[in-house]
Amino acid sequence: MTSLGVKDELSSNASCRHLMNMIMADDKDVLRDVWFGKIPACFTLSPEETTEREAEPYYLLLPRVSYLTLVTDKVKKHFLKVMKAEDVEEMWFEYEGTPLKWHYPIGVLFDLLASNTALPWNVTVRFKNFPEHDLLHCPSNSVIEAHFMSCIKEADALKHKSQVINDMQKKDHKQLWMGLQNDKFDQFWAMNRKLMEYPTEEGGFRYIPFRIYQTMSDRPFLQKLFRPVSPEGHVLTLGDLLKELFPAAICAEDEPKRFQVMIHGIEPLLETPMQWLSEHLSHPDNFLHISIIPAPSD
């Protein structure tokens, strides 16, 4: 029943959006699309795990903006049924041999590692041999909450010198977290919009909170102070950001494209203003997560 309902909602969203494009699209819809973006995943138990009987794969629609360990209770329950309690340690995931960092949003993991592969996304479930040097432990949801809130706070420090987040009450912080945890778009955005405000005369946030991820780098991600408007008053774009941090991603007209610059599974044009991206394509943690991946060679 539930899944049927969601289908309706999404398809009505899609048709509505199409209509809106014809007339005049509202930026609100981008927020909805970003929030309700979901990746179909097929969880299979690693053959290295010892089971009592064969484990069926488990299919799930994962919210792109959430965290793996936050939305995989059902996966855990499913596989625990076929395992002995003594064989179970902390659950973790890998994709094609790469351990999946739960503290990156799911959409980022997917864009970075699997964006050009066939769907559903095949994720391997592990219960043993926790890769201590690759992954953080996640014993409970409160760890995710702490990580999520610290990201929001860092983002607001960049955007408003922490003024907005510090003005919020404890229950407001909770509302942000509960909104994400329970997939309540309205609940989350009722509070999050305050974090997206800025004085009109400034033309944007103080700095844009963003992180750039690459597949082939050892560094976890690139981060730098970057203002939405240049000192001369020009609006700075995604292209300007890349020119500064990852010039290789910008190719000349005649060159073949070497890299894909992905946010939420799409490739925005380089002239898209950073301020707009930050307001509309940020994850719930208020960071703009940008994945740079090698262009498929086909």
Added chain:
Amino acid sequence: MPSSLLWAVDVYGRVYSLSTVGQQWEHCRDAHLEFKRLTAVQLCCWSIACDHNIYLNVHASDVPIRYQEETYENQRWNPVDGFSDRLLPSDRWLWSDVTGLKHQPLGDFQLPSENWEWEADWYMDENFGGEPTEKEGWTYAIDFPANYTKDKKWNSCVRRRRWIRYRRYKAQDTWVKIPSEQTGSLPDPFNDITCGAWEITEEPRGCLALWAVSLQGKVWFRCGINHHNPEGSSWEEVPVPGEVVQISCGPGDLVWAVLWEGHLLVREGIGRDCLKGSSWVMVESPSPGVGAVHVAVGVNVVWAVTKDHKVWFRRGVNSHNPCGSGWIGMVGEMVMINVGLNDQVWAIGFEDRAVYFRQGVTASELSGKAWKVVSVPRDSERSHSSASASSLQSAGCFFGGEVRLQSQASVLSDAEPETERAGGEVVPTPEIGDVPKPRIPKVTSDSFISELVSDREGQISRRDVPPAGPSIPEEDHPEKEVEDRASPAQVLSPSQSGGVDPQWSNVDLEEAQTHLTSGPGGDAAETSSLSSVATYNLALEEPYGPDEHPKWAWVSGGGCLVECHTQLNWFNSSASTALNSSVQAMSLSITPAQTAAWRKQIFEQLSERSKREMENFMHYEQAIEQSVWVKKGTMQWWRDWKPHKWVDVQFALEQFSGAEGNKDGILFIYYTFNDEKKYLHVFINEVTILVPVLNDSKHTFAIYTAERIKQRWPIRLAAATELEMHDWLALLSVSCCDSRGIQGPPSKQAIWSVTCKGDIFVSEPTKELEASLYPTPSDQMFWRQVGGHLRIIETNSLGVVWGIGYDHTAWVHTGGYGGGFFQGLASSTDNIYTQTDVKSVYIYENQRWNPVTGYTNRGLPTDRYMWSDASGLKECTKNNTKPPSPNWTWASDWTIDYAVPGGTDREGWQYAADFPASYHGNKTLKDFVRRRRWARKCKLTTTGPWQEVPPIPLSDITILPCGPKSTVEQVPLWAISNKGDVLCRLGVTSLTPGGSSWLHVGTDQPFKSISIGGVHQVWAIAKDGSAFYRGSVSDQNPAGDCWYHIPSPTGQKLKQVSVGRTSVYTVDENGNLWYRHGVTPSYPQGSSWEHISNNVRKVSVGPLDQVWIIADKVQGSHSLSCGTACRRLGVLPMEPKGHSWDYGIGGGWDHITVRGNALEAPRILMPSLTDNHTATRPLLTSNQPEMNGNPVGC
């Protein structure tokens, strides 16, 4: 926010204007003249040019200034000739005015000045009191003077007819000289000018006061300036107790003037019947010993500048106390200052002669916060040289004239030697440098002289006192110091600078004592010395280098509207502000960001992504299960049973995913009854509308379902605070929309309605709504609120939506939704703007006559309150009357309202035999009581998807209703201005719904209602209640050619008209709804009126000829409602009148428009739907026991 202009004159006498949305000074090209000073109001600009003449620049408007001249032709019957020109010797003139006393043949009418032109020739008026006359326009009577009728009777001995002719003011957007024969008699040239007082008289009179000061210090008042006579008629001298140098008149009744000695004069006795005022009161200069040189007044403020350039703010000034109570010294050094609309302040700095704007002036903080320099470029720095070439000559003329005139006058005899020297020294000026010097002296006249004097004094006195305020750094000009040594000012300066008390020097917000002496007995000790100072040597002052921008000499903000939320881009001209201003531009709805390729790309890719990643996997399980979400609160509930009262309740909204996946919810209201806990519940998907009912005591709102609309009895709830109420309303509204799958902006077909509180609601029509057999009952329509505040909304099926506010401002829908208390998600982001509205609150002052003391406020014990509302039942004093709701704030003081139906006497009183009775405007012997109405304006500021369409205020509007698939390039849109002018909007398309400009359509009398039908048939109602049809309106000829007078239903004055595809309906002043019979394509005027219903307030006929009304007195099962939206049932192409009414949302509704709904019902009805509807039919019919389908219930 429409743009308005700030005007300024530079030292070369060139006039510039700066728009509130602009970023550069625009040179007023027309001016081949140089100007000394100007004074601007919103509609025009007055100025003194260097040729001493006064010029007027009336800003162009889409509605011309026109005046109707009328005269009467009188005839008498005699047995020989029948009716003829042969009158009896005792009769009136053959051609006369309406009274017959004044002889006025057609040929005697002259244009008042060369700036007027005739519109056409004289013609006969064939409209007599709303009814058409016979062809020749004659009206008949037994004798002169008597009652005239349009029909000739056996005893009609005389007849007369009215001839009318229009003249039009043609000089717009150009400087016209005020005809010299009017100024020629004046003894000396003008030196200062100020215009204002437009707030004292109401529209349409629109009187202006223009005050001028002559070089000899006399004050003149220009009489007879009003809307129909922009130039005024004559000058009248106003005696003054001294020599005035400068004068300032505010929008209201404030007029202040500066005397040579430096004291100030305040005009008293200014009122509606006497714009000139009656007497002067003297107020001492703010600073002892340092006289004032300049004053500027607004509505509730007075600013002054003293000779040492200090700026002063007068405390406690208002209409009752025009003198105020004390001076406050402000930071900054200025040479002149000007107060504009909203008491905003501009000034010209002393050091840099730049224009400054006072930031942070609000109603609660009239003195503002800081001076900010206006730094925007001028559009032409090049015209400089040519301008100065011609200016040399005028400079010479000017000074020659000045000397001659002053030597003739004996008043200034002691100043004469200096004056002559001044004149003499002008000649050698060019010798000082080889560079072509800007000729400073010529421009600036005596005001400049006094500035120069004060410059020097400032320089000298500042050597004694600490340096000036921090905002304007001081610079020393060595040249000046040289001058100082040689100048006679040195002799005088010790006394002047000695008078400067250091304690006043630079301390902001420091108060001076009140120096208020009444009458002309001011301190005249300094007069002689000062006046001689003021005219002394000015020849060598050259403070400006040739490469600098010319300095400003004068600024006027009287036409410049800046509100606290207005964003001005005047203060730096960098690229980022340019970006901001582009958003403000009038091009509606579509900002560059919205059309950008990157944006489109993101929308497309996101859509593609969702499809790619989710479309084939929707059968997958969701990672996060949706759970029930509950929000609780406490409220008060208006109990459903008697005795009705507010009881405390617990309130809870449970939201969950409904059966089909869309969200749904249930609302619970828990109450205790007889110590038993009970609850009431409402399914969110059954809620039809949420109505905020904010009043001054409680924050209440009403929840309706279809069932409760039938009962006329909503669930009424009250929240503890306004904020809480808005939170709940926003949440409930989102929840209701979610449950019905409604999101985003209203569709083009949407039905809009407005409540009596100005709240706007919109409903999405279904195809079945206008089904001919079994339409969806209108009480099942779901309405959601849209932000903003309006009185009227009109729309068509192309998505063009216009509204009119209570203050007659026109607004166009931006395509957005939300605003108001709908924050965040329930609102669109890009197209929400600030919206303001103004309305008046009225109270009545009641008095009874007694033989001893006449009329007093002591009534009989049985009388109404001496201060009451209109009914007299509620006590309403000036102090205890609050604005209608917390959203409104007072925007003016209480004033007497003269525009009351029935008329008033000069003090605003209306008389009657007793309370309550019909009131009239003149006292008769039979009258024992009187009352007058007081009005106070209040203002509301909110947000909504609306953008203002300046500048003409409107009272009605209509947009061509289109069929479902029609494509119209230019959408015909007609409107009536608040003065009754008929206007046709050009350039309206679905992409530019705001259109471009108005085309004025002439009429013989003011109009009040208009409607255009599906095939361009335009009907209108005149103020006298008669109907008109406009002939030959088409796509090619959007304004048509002439009006056809249609007789009203017998004895009725029509009020409103609505025309659908073919149907024409009107409503009269007694609430009757009329249908026009016999309308055919070949005879579109129709033949007769058929009565359809009574108790109708308004009608809206849609593009399918569907008929909706706002009806009064609709009986529900629990209550009676007034202001109910009803729909006519049984309307078919062959049966356009329908047969009965179907009752929808109400009461408290004021307006509805269905003119956007061109959704035709599907031809084949699903059997299940049919069943469904037949089930609801009995309920409906049970509400309609009346014969003619009248919505009368009692």
